[in-house]
Amino acid sequence: MDKYSFDRFVKKENQNKKKKIIRLVITFLAVSAVSYGFIYSDVFKNNQTVYYIFIGLFATVVAYFNGYFKAPKEELNGYFEGKVTFTPHEIIIGEDSYALNTIQKITIHNQDYVGKKEKEFGEFEKQQGSFGVNNQLILDLGQKQFIEADFKQNRENEIEKIKSILIAYHLQDKLSFDDLVNLLKIEYDIDKNELKKSIERKR
DSSP: OOOEEEEEEEEOOOHHHHHHHHHHHHHHHHHHHHHHHHHHHTTTTTOHHHHHHHHHHHHHHHHHHTTTTSOOOOOOOEEEEEEEEEOSSEEEETTEEEEGGGOSEEEEEOOOOBTOOOEETTTEEOSSOOBSOOEEEEEEEETTEEEEEEEOOSSTTGGGGGHHHHHHHHHTTSSOHHHHHHHTTOOSHHHHHHHHHHHHHHO
16 A cells, blocks of 8 residues: 555643542542541540541542542543655655655554543543544654654554555664564564565565
């Protein structure tokens, strides 16, 4: 394949994360204030067990009304804008193109895809899975100049669509063999050796 494009994703600041932190701080302050009040009012002076049960129940109620026991709302924190296009001789990000001979190194992270199972805070699994947008392309242009772009993968192995292009990058020393293997998710040594042989035949 001589050309293949992925949807380019532009991330925006996660406002929900800030709100969660603010709610957490408010919850902590509320529980601390109530605890302090009861300690110095001697309401539970003769029964500490009841005091701890009350504080536990109070904290649980506050956490519930702050949404800590609800599955997180699924939102896409960003928007799609243009394409990330790979060709054997250049990489195009939006309207900007980068000739391969101007790139020193290509790094691609492609672990995410639409529907990938994932959890938030280790508790709730997103019903529809991932949006598939946590994939990143990094171009090292030299002199500490880097170009970054996020892109969407619709399927787990969609990157295989540009296998021949990735090999072309490797042949021009822009992509290491280990990175190529990781991108194509080749696990067994026999398959790695076959890939290495097929690449050698192209030199």
